[in-house]
Amino acid sequence: MALLEIDRITKRYGALEVLSGLSLQVDEHEVVCLIGPSGCGKSSLLRCINRLEDTDSGEIRVHGERITGKGVDLDRLRREIGIVFQAYNLFPHMTVLRNATLAPMALLGQRRDEAEARAMTLLKRVGLAHKAAEHPDRLSGGQQQRVAIVRALMMNPKLLLLDEITSALDPELVAEVLDIVRTLAADGMTMILATHEMGFAREVSDRVCFLWQGQVHEEGTPDAIFGDPQKEKTRAFLRDLVKAGRL
């Protein structure tokens, strides 16, 4: 059974229909990249998956269990689905360490020493153990984003959603963040990434989905999508990227 099944979901903001009967399945240990022009609904889709936004129709299931509609324990659901945002969104009044340990201590009942030990392990892995006592505003964008990833990992999510996590970063800081995603992929973390980094999408993902008009317009292996796209819209999108020098 797939880890995540998205079954013909619709999402509207007022009169604007952003997702129109979109379906998608993600298996365990799979890395799926969402690509598509700005405004095509990549962020909206990710926010629907962890219910930061409500869908208007259709169903989403995690391990076969419905998570859309009424009667779902959202707080519990969100503990299992981590998300990392484009703008990091670290808590500015807490140290890096506290950002990481707050949720597991408050929500999973971990003891402080236990949570801190794990946080330090993860911070070491992303090369930021020495920044544990700093506040986020003393860190570079790339460092903040790495902390945001650690914060999400602290909850041991089954599924990690990454929403353009490098687009707010200066070019020279992008690599350090992507490195971590690469490691996570190698470790078997199930991830859905919305990204404009096509080179990275090609390298890291098992499957690429091109979103257009509220649906998955075309999907396939990275080689298929980038090397031999079948649909006209996909080709046009990739052509524009090449023209803009981004592919």
Added chain:
Amino acid sequence: MAMTAAETGGPTPARLHRARSVLALLAALGMGGLTALTAWRIGGYAMAQGIAPVLVALAALPLLAACVFVARLGVLAVLFSRAGKKAAEIHEAREFGARASLRAWNALAWSSALAILLGLAWLLALNDAAVSRTFFDLGLIRRSAGAILSAFTVNIAIFVLSFGLILVWALVVAIARTLPGEAGRPLRVMATAYCDLFRGLPAVITLYLIGFGLPLTNLPVLSSLSSTAYAVIALTLTYGAYTSEVYRAGIESVHHSLVSAARSLGFSHAMTLRHVVIPLALRTIAPPLMNDCISLQKDTALVSVIGTIDAFNQSKIIAANDFNLSAVTTVAILFVALTIPQARLVDRLTRDMAGRRAAGGA
């Protein structure tokens, strides 16, 4: 006729601010004359009333010294302006002009300040010093100070109790007003109605209704409280409405992306408030909260309408007995002395925060 620098091809001529400098000098000299006249007349009157010449001299000398200082500024302004005219070179002339202008403005500003001080002195001295006697009868101030000070502790007690209650109560109201979703609506509406009501009601009317109304109700406990307790209740209700608005502004100033971040980790609305929103809100609301605190201290004087013997009521009793308001002046001075340091603190907090924002911090 007047040609611009571009048309003549030469640099803009230096401005020497001659008129401004002369005006400043005249103002300074005029003030000097008025100050001397004032010192002579009022000083003479004061000595005739038996005030020691030393004290009179102590009051007059700083004023006269200020006059000399202002006159010197005026003279310098005119001299610089003239030096600018004679200057051989345009940049030098501009430099002199700028100096003249600075001195002239300084002299004018100081002259205005002196004029206000002289006006006040005359107000106090006119009509056989009626104003001074009515408001500043030193003998009465000294005699009544003990009673006033001990009554002032009532104001302080009312303030401390209400402020503690307000801080908690207003937070409860603010949280109710920001409850999300359909389920939160009833509490949201109630909280909004409460705020509208008590922000609209003048504090003095709330106080009156509670202070005189509750005792008539024969309710257990509520009808037999002390007037101080009624004052605390009324002020808490009134200021709770204002302060909840301060909290609410703070809560809403926390960026929604941080709320998203907390919710996405699995925090409930209440836990998000507790761990993220309220700690962040508290940092931005410190200055407006202090302002409410200052205004609450002053409004403790309103309790005199329900008969609480606070400092103001005590001073009114003394005033009625002596046909003299000097005891009330004491109370006024106490309130001002209490609030000035806090006002400065608010200024500093606001400045610090502006600085932090400018530096790019949160």
